[in-house]
Amino acid sequence: MQLGDLPAGPRQENARWTLVAVASVVVAVVGAWFLQSTIPRHIVLASGLPDGMYHQYANRYKEILARDGVTVEERMTGGADENERLLRDPNSGVDVAFVQGGVVRPDERGSLVMLAALYYEPLWIFYRDSVVHEHFDEFRYKRIAVGSSGSGVRAFMEPLLAANGITRFNTELVPLVNLEALRALQAGQVDAAFLVGPVQFPAVWQALHDTDLKLISLARAEAYQRRFPYITKLTLPAGTIELEQHIPQEDVKLIGTKAMLVSREGLSPAIINLLLEAARELHRKQGYFEADDEFPSTAAVDLPVSADADRHHRFGPSVLHRYLPFTIAAYLERLIVLLLPVVFVVVPLTNILPRLFRWRMRSRIYRWYGELALLERDVMTRATALPIEKWLSDLVRIEQAAARIRAPLSYASEAYTLREHIGLVRQSVMAKAQGVGADTDAEEADAATGPGRNGRQTRAAPAPQGPSGLKTPS
Numbered sequence: 148m149q150l151g152d153l154p155a156g157p158r159q160e161n162a163r164w165t166l167v168a169v170a171s172v173v174v175a176v177v178g179a180w181f182l183q184s185t186i187p188r189h190i191v192l193a194s195g196l197p198d199g200m201y202h203q204y205a206n207r208y209k210e211i212l213a214r215d216g217v218t219v220e221e222r223m224t225g226g227a228d229e230n231e232r233l234l235r236d237p238n239s240g241v242d243v244a245f246v247q248g249g250v251v252r253p254d255e256r257g258s259l260v261m262l263a264a265l266y267y268e269p270l271w272i273f274y275r276d277s278v279v280h281e282h283f284d285e286f287r288y289k290r291i292a293v294g295s296s297g298s299g300v301r302a303f304m305e306p307l308l309a310a311n312g313i314t315r316f317n318t319e320l321v322p323l324v325n326l327e328a329l330r331a332l333q334a335g336q337v338d339a340a341f342l343v344g345p346v347q348f349p350a351v352w353q354a355l356h357d358t359d360l361k362l363i364s365l366a367r368a369e370a371y372q373r374r375f376p377y378i379t380k381l382t383l384p385a386g387t388i389e390l391e392q393h394i395p396q397e398d399v400k401l402i403g404t405k406a407m408l409v410s411r412e413g414l415s416p417a418i419i420n421l422l423l424e425a426a427r428e429l430h431r432k433q434g435y436f437e438a439d440d441e442f443p444s445t446a447a448v449d450l451p452v453s454a455d456a457d458r459h460h461r462f463g464p465s466v467l468h469r470y471l472p473f474t475i476a477a478y479l480e481r482l483i484v485l486l487l488p489v490v491f492v493v494v495p496l497t498n499i500l501p502r503l504f505r506w507r508m509r510s511r512i513y514r515w516y517g518e519l520a521l522l523e524r525d526v527m528t529r530a531t532a533l534p535i536e537k538w539l540s541d542l543v544r545i546e547q548a549a550a551r552i553r554a555p556l557s558y559a560s561e562a563y564t565l566r567e568h569i570g571l572v573r574q575s576v577m578a579k580a581q582g583v584g585a586d587t588d589a590e591e592a593d594a595a596t597g598p599g600r601n602g603r604q605t606r607a608a609p610a611p612q613g614p615s616g617l618k619t620p621s
Contacts, residue, residue, distance in 0.1 A: 172486070186417045186477055193222045193230040193244035195299075198326050200348050201226075201245040201406075204265075204429065211425040215473035217418065226324070227299030234259055234411060242414060243422065247343065248377035248404035248448040250302040261450040262408040262419055263426050263443035263460070266345055267436040269381050269403035270303070272363040273332060273354045274339040281366040283311035289338040290319040292328035300324055300343045303404060310374065325350045333357065343403075346388065346435045355388050355395075368400040377449040378402050381436050388435075403436070405448050416455040417477050420468065423459050511552050512561050515545050516568075523572045526579055538576045545569055 192208060195201030202223060209219040222241055224230055230244035231251050247268050251259060274280060293308070294300030301322070308314070321328075321337050328340040329350045342350050354360055365371070372380045381401040388394040408422060426443040433439040445452045445460040467476035522541055546569045552562050 186415050187242070188216060189218045189220065190242040190418060191220045191222050191240050193224050193233050193241045195224055195226050195230070195245060196325060197223065198349055199226070200344055204245070207429055208422070208425050211428060212421055215421055217421060217473075225295060225297035226301075228302040229297035231255075231259070231302075231409070232297075234409060237411070242418075243408060243410045246407050246409040246450075247299045247303060248407065249306070249375065250299055251409075251450060253449075256450060258412040259409055259450055260412050260453040260456075261445070261448060262410055262414075262453050262456040263423055263445060264405040264407050264448055265426055265430045266406050266434060266442050267379065267381060267403050268299075268343050268345060268406050269383075269401045269436065270307075271342040271344075271351050271354065271401070272339060272365075273329070273342070273357075273360045274363065275332060275335065275360060276338070279361070280363050283307065283313065283365075286339050287311075287313050287318055290321055290336070292321045292323040292331055292337045292340040294324040294328070294341065294343075295322040298324045300341060303343055304341055306375070307371070326353075329354055332360065356392075362395060362399055364397075364399045365402060366400070368402050371402045377404050379404065383435065405444075407448055407450065408443075409450060410453070412453070414453075414455075417473075419453060419455045420459050420464060421473065423456060424464060509561065512549070512565050515548060515565060519545055519565075519568060519572060523575065526572065526575050533579060535576060535580045539573070542569055542573050542576065 190212075192205050194205035202221070205219070205221045209221060212219050222233070224233065227245060227247045227250045230241070231246050233239040233241040234244050234246070235255065235257050243262070245265075272280075272283075274286070280286070291313075293304045294302075301324075308318075308320075321331065323331050323337070323340070325342070326349060328337070328342065331337045332340040332354075340354070342348065342354065344351055346352060346355070355362070368380045371378050379402070381403050383395060383399040383401060385395055385397045386393055408426060410419075423443060430437075430442040431440055443460070445457045465476070465480060467479050471479070518541075522538060522545075526538060546566060549562060549565050549569065
């Protein structure tokens with residue numbers, strides 16, 4: 148007997164794994180919707196004083212993000228220093244804030260990250276005096292307005308004043324800021340006013356146009372840039388503010404820092420993208436100190452840069468965000484991210500795993516077919532010295548092993564087929580054994596009757612037979 152082909156494995160396994168693939172896609176679709184629903188629709192932005200630029204920009208950010216369904220709640224504060232403290236407090240409710248370089252101390256950065264630098268904020272030092280001043284320390288022992296506690300001006304000025312030996316013990320530091328500081332200077336209540344902000348800052352703009360006030364041009368501006376990494380040397384060319392009125396009358400050397408959009412780590416990447424697109428709309432144009440497209444920038448000032456912000460700055464918005472509404476684009480982005488492992492992992496596995504499972508199940512059965520086939524070949528081809536007992540013992544051993552095979556019900560038919568084939572081989576062994584017994588009986592009869600009566604009759608020898616039982620032609 149020859150072993151035939153084995154029946155194919157059950158096809159319901161393929162259906163089962165196909166169902167797994169479909170279920171994975173459904174989970175990805177639902178998961179993307181869930182992730183998209185977690186994008187904040189309301190954020191709190193800490194700005195500054197009512198007469199400051201941060202407040203004006205906060206209103207613009209509010210308008211731009213409202214286009215995409217995100218509500219920006221403005222939290223008005225005393226300035227950049229207070230904004231930094233609010234951001235470091237996770238219970239303040241503030242998500243994003245305007246902060247300037249030099250406000251955050253290196254040991255107090257915590258989880259704060261910069262989303263983008265927005266524009267330059269020069270330091271303007273206005274004074275009333277007939278003498279021209281070029282250095283900070285010339286205001287020692289005088290009354291100077293250096294900003295109120297919590298303002299960015301005060302936080303920015305403190306290390307600079309200390310470097311020039313100006314302290315509250317030798318100089319009267321008046322806590323006035325912005326327009327209040329300017330009014331005090333114009334009224335003669337202080338000798339100098341320190342302002343930090345862009346040219347468009349109301350206090351700066353008015354002071355530049357006041358012919359009774361002078362603007363200091365720092366002789367050692369380069370030194371401050373070398374000493375303080377967050378400081379940039381700036382130059383205001385003559386006539387930049389007003390050509391007709393010659394404001395300023397000559398080039399002015401200034402120092403300044405950069406205004407930044409700052410958040411805690413973990414802010415939603417989708418919100419970061421919206422904020423950066425708004426920043427690009429508001430701050431990309433050329434200014435009095437800024438080159439066209441210089442801002443927004445992710446060049447570090449004095450805070451680490453958000454990885455999401457840096458990625459957006461380098462590669463820009465995705466194709467989806469360029470052509471689709473924010474909600475739809477955000478959902479599709481998350482769906483693609485979740486579908487990638489389904490397409491490249493789950494779907495191939497649904498094709499490979501059923502085959503591996505089928506091979507594993509069948510290997511438990513097929514491993515015995517090799518031994519069974521060898522035994523059958525031995526039974527069919529051996530003509531003398533037949534080891535009947537050994538054959539039967541091997542068949543019992545194979546049959547017991549087949550009975551111990553544990554396979555799912557869907558593979559039970561193949562296990563039973565193995566046992567059926569074992570029975571067929573056993574029948575071949577028994578038939579072989581019976582043939583040997585018949586030949587032995589015939590030889591014993593011949594021995595009893597002798598070589599034939601009168602010596603003339605002889606018994607014909609049996610013709611040899613092939614494995615299939617057919618006689619071999621003589």
